[in-house]
Amino acid sequence: MEVRLERLSKHFGSVVAVDDLTLHIKSGEFVALLGPSGCGKTTTLLMLAGIYRPTGGEIWFGDRLVNDVLPKDRNIGMVFQSYALYPHMTVFENITFPLKLKKVPKEVMREKAQRVADMMQIGHLMDRRPAQLSGGQQQRVALARALVKEPDILLFDEPLSNLDAKLRLTMRGEIKRLQHDLDITSIYVTHDQVEAMTMADRIAVLRDGRLQAFATPDELYNRPRNLFVAGFIGSPPMNFLNARLTAQNGQAIVEGNGFRITLPEDLGRKALSQAQREEVIYGIRPEHIRLDPDGEVEAEIYVIEPLGREDLLDCRLPDGTLLGVLVPSGHGVKIGEKVRLKFQLDHSQLFDPHTEQSLLWN
Amino acid sequence: MAEHAGSRIGQIILGIIVLLLSMPLLVMYIWLVESAFSQITYGIIPQGFTLSNWRFLWEGFTNMPSIWRITWNTLVFAVVVATIEVFIASLTGYALSRMKFPGRRMFLSLTLVLHAFPAVTLLIAIFYVLLVLGLYDTLVGVIMVKAALELPLGVWIMKGFFDNISWDMEMSALIDGCSRLRTWWEILLPNIRPGIAALSIFAFLSGWSEFLLPYIYTSSFENFTLSVLLRRLVGDFRFVDYGLLTATGLYYMMPVLLFFIFTQEYLLNIYAGGTKGTTV
Ligand SMILES: Nc1ncnc2c1ncn2[C@@H]1O[C@H](COP(=O)(O)OP(=O)(O)OP(=O)(O)O)[C@@H](O)[C@H]1O
Ligand SMILES: [Mg+2]
Numbered sequence: 001m002e003v004r005l006e007r008l009s010k011h012f013g014s015v016v017a018v019d020d021l022t023l024h025i026k027s028g029e030f031v032a033l034l035g036p037s038g039c040g041k042t043t044t045l046l047m048l049a050g051i052y053r054p055t056g057g058e059i060w061f062g063d064r065l066v067n068d069v070l071p072k073d074r075n076i077g078m079v080f081q082s083y084a085l086y087p088h089m090t091v092f093e094n095i096t097f098p099l100k101l102k103k104v105p106k107e108v109m110r111e112k113a114q115r116v117a118d119m120m121q122i123g124h125l126m127d128r129r130p131a132q133l134s135g136g137q138q139q140r141v142a143l144a145r146a147l148v149k150e151p152d153i154l155l156f157d158e159p160l161s162n163l164d165a166k167l168r169l170t171m172r173g174e175i176k177r178l179q180h181d182l183d184i185t186s187i188y189v190t191h192d193q194v195e196a197m198t199m200a201d202r203i204a205v206l207r208d209g210r211l212q213a214f215a216t217p218d219e220l221y222n223r224p225r226n227l228f229v230a231g232f233i234g235s236p237p238m239n240f241l242n243a244r245l246t247a248q249n250g251q252a253i254v255e256g257n258g259f260r261i262t263l264p265e266d267l268g269r270k271a272l273s274q275a276q277r278e279e280v281i282y283g284i285r286p287e288h289i290r291l292d293p294d295g296e297v298e299a300e301i302y303v304i305e306p307l308g309r310e311d312l313l314d315c316r317l318p319d320g321t322l323l324g325v326l327v328p329s330g331h332g333v334k335i336g337e338k339v340r341l342k343f344q345l346d347h348s349q350l351f352d353p354h355t356e357q358s359l360l361w362n
Numbered sequence: 363m364a365e366h367a368g369s370r371i372g373q374i375i376l377g378i379i380v381l382l383l384s385m386p387l388l389v390m391y392i393w394l395v396e397s398a399f400s401q402i403t404y405g406i407i408p409q410g411f412t413l414s415n416w417r418f419l420w421e422g423f424t425n426m427p428s429i430w431r432i433t434w435n436t437l438v439f440a441v442v443v444a445t446i447e448v449f450i451a452s453l454t455g456y457a458l459s460r461m462k463f464p465g466r467r468m469f470l471s472l473t474l475v476l477h478a479f480p481a482v483t484l485l486i487a488i489f490y491v492l493l494v495l496g497l498y499d500t501l502v503g504v505i506m507v508k509a510a511l512e513l514p515l516g517v518w519i520m521k522g523f524f525d526n527i528s529w530d531m532e533m534s535a536l537i538d539g540c541s542r543l544r545t546w547w548e549i550l551l552p553n554i555r556p557g558i559a560a561l562s563i564f565a566f567l568s569g570w571s572e573f574l575l576p577y578i579y580t581s582s583f584e585n586f587t588l589s590v591l592l593r594r595l596v597g598d599f600r601f602v603d604y605g606l607l608t609a610t611g612l613y614y615m616m617p618v619l620l621f622f623i624f625t626q627e628y629l630l631n632i633y634a635g636g637t638k639g640t641t642v
Binding site for chain 1: 528530531533534535536537538539540541544549552553
């Protein structure tokens with residue numbers, strides 16, 4: 001089912017939770033809504049579910065305008081962060097509840113419930129009550145309940161955030177696989193960017209109720225359209241340096257406190273044609289910086305954070321700015337040591353400090 | 363170990379204090395029971411075991427309907443009051459907890475004020491209302507008045523219970539295909555069973571022991587409740603038959619005691635384990 005949000009907004013009194021949101025989601029697509037706490041993700045989801053009535057704008061399921069359609073008539077499956085299981089019902093009753101309401105015959109109901117339960121590997125827990133299940137099992141029951149009515153659209157509101165790290169990883173894979181197999185249009189709310197990047201076909205990044213970007217994980221990572229997206233996507237986050245952009249001998253030069261680099265030709269041309277002023281914000285990801293005696297930037301190691309396979313070095317530039325650098329462990333440098341850093345210049349990002357828009361990708 | 367011993371001694375001291383404090387109460391109850399089964403008592407010392415104080419059970423009272431009729435009245439009064447109260451309070455509590463509507467805040471503060479309002483000041487006004495409605499000296503009339511006066515507190519209690527149920531569960535039910543009313547009935551009510559049980563019990567007990575309202579708003583013998591009957595036994599012009607009085611009192615008290623013993627266990631049960639795992 002194709003889902004379209006057209007200029008959707010939601011106000012709670014004077015609070016604008018969602019502001020002029022337009023999203024076109026393709027049939028069968030897995031879309032993540034990503035953003036910091038309070039940016040309006042849940043509100044958007046609940047409008048899709050029909051719990052909240054939009055203040056403005058339209059929601060289309062296929063060619064049906066659903067603004068005034070009741071939740072029960074939308075054929076949606078939803079998984080909540082709290083699981084929202086019914087504590088007074090057994091697992092079987094929980095799973096079959098949506099079918100019971102549809103007056104599905106008992107036999108069919110039993111068969112369908114058993115099938116989803118087996119798919120979710122909870123077939124043996126049918127007679128338990130939610131209180132007698134572990135968090136992961138409750139999560140599976142919630143998923144089974146959402147799936148059993150064969151919904152047109154699946155909504156997830158941070159379904160994994162109550163699980164421990166390992167289980168979260170497993171479930172992440174399982175949900176993605178399930179969605180792929182069943183081919184149900186899915187909208188997945190999360191504030192965990194790794195989750196969004198690994199699971200979604202496309203990610204909608206929200207901030208204060210406004211859409212910042214709607215693109216594939218790859219595009220968000222490599223071609224962020226604005227400063228917020230650049231800083232929000234990627235872990236450890238992108239480094240930002242204040243700099244000046246000038247043209248010298250037909251080359252684009254980025255110059256800041258203690259560093260001076262020449263942009264690759266194509267990036268330089270784009271940047272120069274877009275830039276409205278000399279000041280820019282130069283961005284480079286920690287994984288795109290190397291330790292190299294021939295590097296163009298001099299810095300001092302301030303802190304070393306081992307991450308296992310890699311170490312994150314916080315390097316201090318002469319003007320005091322800290323720069324994150326991700327290097328394979330076994331580099332041998334120590335705190336206080338002077339090093340030289342080499343940027344992978346084709347991964348450079350440039351932003352206008354006033355509009356916060358990218359000078360490269362708009 | 364020392365700590366354990368300390369807490370043991372503390373408990374004993376606490377027990378003694380509680381015992382001393384409840385002594386007067388205890389003595390009164392002992393006297394009540396003794397007196398109901400003896401011909402006469404000197405202070406707290408009973409004299410001469412007898413069952414004749416209980417003859418009202420088969421002989422009835424002079425000039426009054428049978429004790430069974432009066433008991434039935436009391437039972438109907440308490441049960442109907444409790445039913446009305448629980449039913450209305452659980453609907454109103456739901457609306458106040460879950461819905462936004464104009465005047466909600468005012469309604470809430472009004473129920474609080476009404477609850478704090480001394481009902482006695484309304485007695486005369488209510489009397490006229492009942493008179494006009496033709497409900498004076500009917501059980502129905504008194505039941506309505508009692509339920510109305512008890513409702514504000516009931517509504518608040520139920521609202522509190524609804525407030526404690528997560529929105530997620532309700533939203534989930536709506537998405538699963540429930541109407542709002544069905545969600546209330548199938549999802550919310552089963553999860554506030556402790557609240558409903560508690561309110562029913564308190565409403566029933568309060569109805570069973572209500573004296574003022576039936577005393578004022580009924581006058582015919584056939585509408586008497588047990589509390590009014592007791593009042594008659596003390597207040598009649600003849601000398602007070604303490605044996606009869608205490609026996610009737612004990613009789614009046616017994617169902618409540620039994621009820622309390624059983625429901626208390628039930629209440630403890632649901633509070634201790636029944637709702638474990640409720641998503642909050
Ligand atoms: N029912 C409501 N009444 C009033 N304000 C609300 C309501 N629901 C949400 N808001 C406000 O709307 C904004 C967006 O809330 P929302 O719950 O959508 O955030 P979120 O992105 O889901 O955040 P989180 O990641 O913390 O769950 C917040 O500022 C919140 O305070
Ligand atoms: Mg949320």
